[in-house]
Amino acid sequence: xxxxxxxxxxxxxISIIRNALxxxxxxxxxxxxxxxxxxxxxxxxxxxxxxxxxxxxxxxILGIYEGFKDNPGDVKKGITGFYxxxxxxxxxxxxxxxxxxxxxxxRNEMLRFLMVIATCRKLDVTKKLKIFxxxxxxxxxxxxxxxxxxxxxxxxxxxxxxGQMQYVLGMxxxxxxHCMFLMIVLLAIYLYMDKMKWYHYLALVIAxxxxxxxxxxxxxxxxxxxxxIAAVIVQVTRIKDYKFPYITGIVLLIxxxxxxxxxxCLSVYSIGQSQSxxxxxxxxxxxxxxxxxxxxxxxxxxxxxxxxxxxxxxxxGNEHHQGAIYSWHLFADxxxxxxxxxxxxxxxxxxxxxxxxxxxxxxxxxxIWAMLKKDGKTLVVLSCxxxxxxxxxxxxxxxxxxxxxxxxxxLYIMNLAREEHGNERG
Numbered sequence: 001x002x003x004x005x006x007x008x009x010x011x012x013x014i015s016i017i018r019n020a021l022x023x024x025x026x027x028x029x030x031x032x033x034x035x036x037x038x039x040x041x042x043x044x045x046x047x048x049x050x051x052x053x054x055x056x057x058x059x060x061i062l063g064i065y066e067g068f069k070d071n072p073g074d075v076k077k078g079i080t081g082f083y084x085x086x087x088x089x090x091x092x093x094x095x096x097x098x099x100x101x102x103x104x105x106x107r108n109e110m111l112r113f114l115m116v117i118a119t120c121r122k123l124d125v126t127k128k129l130k131i132f133x134x135x136x137x138x139x140x141x142x143x144x145x146x147x148x149x150x151x152x153x154x155x156x157x158x159x160x161x162x163g164q165m166q167y168v169l170g171m172x173x174x175x176x177x178h179c180m181f182l183m184i185v186l187l188a189i190y191l192y193m194d195k196m197k198w199y200h201y202l203a204l205v206i207a208x209x210x211x212x213x214x215x216x217x218x219x220x221x222x223x224x225x226x227x228x229i230a231a232v233i234v235q236v237t238r239i240k241d242y243k244f245p246y247i248t249g250i251v252l253l254i255x256x257x258x259x260x261x262x263x264x265c266l267s268v269y270s271i272g273q274s275q276s277x278x279x280x281x282x283x284x285x286x287x288x289x290x291x292x293x294x295x296x297x298x299x300x301x302x303x304x305x306x307x308x309x310x311x312x313x314x315x316x317g318n319e320h321h322q323g324a325i326y327s328w329h330l331f332a333d334x335x336x337x338x339x340x341x342x343x344x345x346x347x348x349x350x351x352x353x354x355x356x357x358x359x360x361x362x363x364x365x366x367x368i369w370a371m372l373k374k375d376g377k378t379l380v381v382l383s384c385x386x387x388x389x390x391x392x393x394x395x396x397x398x399x400x401x402x403x404x405x406x407x408x409x410x411l412y413i414m415n416l417a418r419e420e421h422g423n424e425r426g
Contacts, residue, residue: 014066015122018059022119025055026131029401034139036399037171037180038146039153045398049112052400056115063121082121087414091118094358101355105332109398110355116400120410126191132404133187140180143170159216167214178211178220179394182384185224187404189231190381196235204228219391227384231377240376249383250367256390257360260344264325266300267315307391310341323349330354343389343396350396362409369412378408 029052035042067081083091091114098110120128147153147170156165157174166174185204189196205228212221234240304311314323322338323345331352340346348356363386370378385405389395395403 010069011066014062018062018119019123021055021059022123022128023131025052025059025116025119026128026401027135028052029399030132030135030139031401033136033399033401034143037140037176038143039170039172049108049398053108053112053115056112056119059119060115063119083118083414087121090413094362097355097358101331101351104334105351106334107332107350110351113400113403113406116406117410117413120407121414123410123415125407125411125415129187129191129404129407132407133184133191136180136187136401137184140171140184146170164216166216174215175217175220175392176394178215178217178224179388179392181208181211182220182224182227182388183394183402183404186227186381186384189227190377190408193231193235193377193380196231201228201232219388223384223388226387227380230380230384234376234380240374240379243371245376245379246367246371249379249386250364252383253360253363253367253386256386257344260342260348260390261325263303263311263342264314264323264328264345264348266296267311267313267324269297269300307342310391313340314342314345328353339393341392343391343393346393346396347389362413363405365417366409366412369417373416378412382408 028048032042032045032048036045063082067083068078070081071077079088094114095111098114101110102108143153147155147168153170153172154168155170157168157172158164159166159174167177168174169177171177171180185208188204205225208221208224208228212218215221239245300311317323317340318338323340323342328348329352331354332350338349344356347359351359363382366378366382369375370382382405385395395405397403400406
């Protein structure tokens with residue numbers, strides 16, 4: 001029988017330690033993001049990420065220890081006392097993929113982010129998301145104030161595309177400014193949608209329009225407006241009770257992936273008045289030079305203009321064409337230093353086909369469980385994050401503090417899905 005002293009005292013002590021360590025890890029990760037967005041230079045990110053990874057490992061070990069203490073003398077029950085068998089299987093499979101990817105590419109993000117997800121077991125993830133929200137909001141507010149006071153960062157910056165002055169407010173880039181606003185809005189919707197009134201939504205719309213005029217960020221403004229409208233629909237209707245919105249979200253995600261692959265395949269054709277330059281390039285690479293239909297070329301160039309040249313940049317943005325589909329592998333190689341905007345394309349290039357589809361599978365997992373839980377908040381937030389990632393790569397980065405979607409995965413994979421399988425509640 002379980003020791004009563006352990007049950008009443010040590011369990012509580014371990015819970016307090018795990019929560020404190022998670023809060024410390026999350027605060028450090030968010031602080032690094034705020035520094036990255038600022039005009040400051042911090043050259044020790046790699047070392048700090050090792051520290052946060054170690055903190056996450058300690059949190060997981062404490063949880064496993066708790067599982068064994070809950071089941072003294074029974075190894076099998078001890079192993080499954082904290083993580084269930086299917087959770088162990090998922091962590092081991094994804095962990096193996098992450099290790100292989102680390103060995104081939106040198107990138108450790110998948111390992112680090114997997115540990116963030118794993119640490120969410122038996123934590124109040126909603127409270128952690130509130131920490132995420134207020135620390136991000138507070139950090140961005142400080143950057144804005146410092147820039148306006150002339151202490152740190154620029155207030156405005158000359159746009160390289162329009163030639164006009166655009167507001168950056170200490171964030172270094174107008175798109176980054178509107179992006180952080182979008183992330184804060186999505187967090188607010190997830191945390192407070194049930195309490196929000198019409199005037200809250202109106203204030204967000206007005207702020208979005210004002211910020212759009214200041215930054216010229218059409219993508220950020222559009223997705224923010226979409227998130228607000230979707231939140232209103234979910235709040236005032238019973239649409240979250242039906243399956244078709246979640247299935248639509250999954251179908252939309254699949255379309256977004258296919259569109260990203262299509263863009264990477266045809267990016268070589270997106271430049272010039274004819275296909276001759278593409279033919280020369282393909283021959284120079286030793287690849288078959290195939291003409292595409294003119295109607296397809298016209299669509300490609302139209303979409304590329306709408307996306308302000310993002311498709312072109314996949315192929316023509318660097319001399320090694322690291323972004324086009326020719327550079328994608330099952331597992332990424334070590335030529336990963338190239339940055340470009342299209343998020344899902346970056347996911348495939350930075351990590352490889354297998355890790356990328358692994359991440360996509362986890363996103364679909366969250367969609368399915370959100371459908372079973374009738375969780376309209378997750379539907380809105382997750383869909384908008386995926387739409388934004390097609391065009392912008394904010395969520396595909398080395399920074400766990402940028403991506404609160406990791407905590408949503410932790411909530412569903414490590415907690416809600418386990419409850420549904422009949423295990424004890426954490």
